Amino acid sequence: MINISRRLPLIGAALGLAAFAFLGPAHAQEEEFVLRFNHVLGPSEPFHEGFLKWAERVEERTGGGLTIEVFHSAQLGVEEDIIEQIRQGANIGQNTDAARLGNYVPGIAVVNGPYFVETMEEAFALADSPTMIEWQQELAEQHGLKVVCFDWVQGLRHFFTNREVHTPADLEGLRIRTPPAPIWQESIRALGASPVAMNFGDVYPGLQQQAIDGAELVYPNITAGNLYEVLDYAIETGHILLVNFQVVSSEWFNGLPEDYQTALVEECRRAGQETSEIVQQAVDQAEAEVREQGMTVIEDVDLEAFRQAGQAAYEVLGLVDAKNQVQEEIGK
Template sequence: MFIHRVVLSACAGLAALAAATTMSSAALAAKYQLNINTALTTDDPIYKGLERLRDRMKERSNGEFEIRIFSGSQLGKDEDVLEQARAGANVAVVVDGGRLAVFVPEFGVLGGPFLASGYDGVRKVVTSPLFDAWAQKLRKASGHEVLSFNWWQGERHLLTNKPVSKPADLAGVRMRTPGAPVWIETIRAMGATPTPMAWAEVYPALQQQAIDAVEAQTPAAYGARLYEVTKHMTKTGHINLITGLVTSAGWFDGLPADMQTALKEEALAAGDFASRTTEEAIGTYEKDMAAKGVTITEIDVTPFREATADVYGKLGYAELKKTIDEMLK
């Protein structure tokens, strides 16, 4: 028995040594490594864009730069990963402006209702000198570096278990939304009761009737199989979900200048790729959801647009909204 245990212990030790050697070899193969976290699933167009970024950086750096992608928030909630980045960790997260607004309030306007039309409209905002100034403020305020902010996930719509055509139809409806003030105020203005909740909790919450509805972009709703727990998708397009790839400024500053340039250029190119892929995929997702029993309805969004018009003023974005409106003319 004793000999048997010694053999097992020796085998375990050798296995651990082999694993450590393999990990060390992998670490030596790449001088630089970035771990990217996203709440989305591996079949989402945004994830496909991250894969493109990974492959392009590996190619461009001759294997010296390695990107690892973690879907389904494996590294933690967005807020947790942002804190890791603040501490200087080699992590990045696909995140919306609302979660950055706690550091620089201007970012919150990106989640405002009916801000711009489609990807082309919102891309104009996030590649402007105005946005660059926000990014510099973020770097100073929180130690975060924006690699690119052109990762468009689509327009957000209402997923409910009853038909909706006007704000009054949402009275008393508990609707999941992210916890940022601009999202909460928008959903409240649309007539529902905003219920902040992590994305991973949405499906069971709908299943258990802890919430009545959710607002989300089509690719994410499809990827999370929300067609199994909702009956209607009303196309309000109330928020144009634009997200960014945000990392640690301290970690980024430790990269060679050519690597910094490559990472930003490839992040922008990958964001465009992911966003265009999203545009192309939405129609397919909608057809599949309809085939699975979801009633998809186009409505006149004017009542919702009018109901949410005061959100910008309530949150102190009135003047900024005017500036953006002028930019988009």
């Protein structure tokens, strides 16, 4: 005969464990996570609206369990400082570029090199590049930076100056603002100008005070920042197709439930690709606006001369092999 009295405690314990196992994940899902996301662009730029859309979709998909608070105009601080906070595990995200990430994994900086990719199709193909995947793993595992996605293409960068330019030689002696990262500096130097590291928010006063002679930016930056008030020429060199990376803390990301991680990544990619299409329309509108505001747009530039000159940046930084490897993987 089975002794039921002896079995009851065991049965009760087993049921208790089963109930705990059943309720455990549900309780874990009830925890709320917040990502404070920072970017340097103004609230009128398409990227800001795209980030809000990303946030809305993630919150909806996670039932409010993961929310993204978007801060424009570098409200949380300077980009380089934010990235260091992210590396320490803070629940902060940053819209950044491969140039700055190249400070940690040098090879990935090629994405911001001269004429590296020139179309959105080439930019989106980078996600499947084995070399790009390896670099992202290194960023996450060794430097605490998790790349959520990099499907945010901000358009072609051109030179905006107060001097007419047609060839790399015409840039000689001009002090051109660039972000503070080696690939930016060497790219602008290779193309003929003298690079000046400066935060985006300082460009307008820098031009006013003649601390710089120009900047290399995308058209919507010019209209959003009213930079046509202090610039005369738009030089359509298209020397960099700016691919933006959304990064968060690896430690923070790994602490999210798996379905939250999936939602964050998938909605980042979807919003990024949609926004990239919108940006292209905004570029056309911004170009028309700078013309209306009195800037002279110079289209007859010697693009072949600029392409050849730009290769020196890869050589100086020892990135020729990395550039060739990734371009081969994406079929460029």
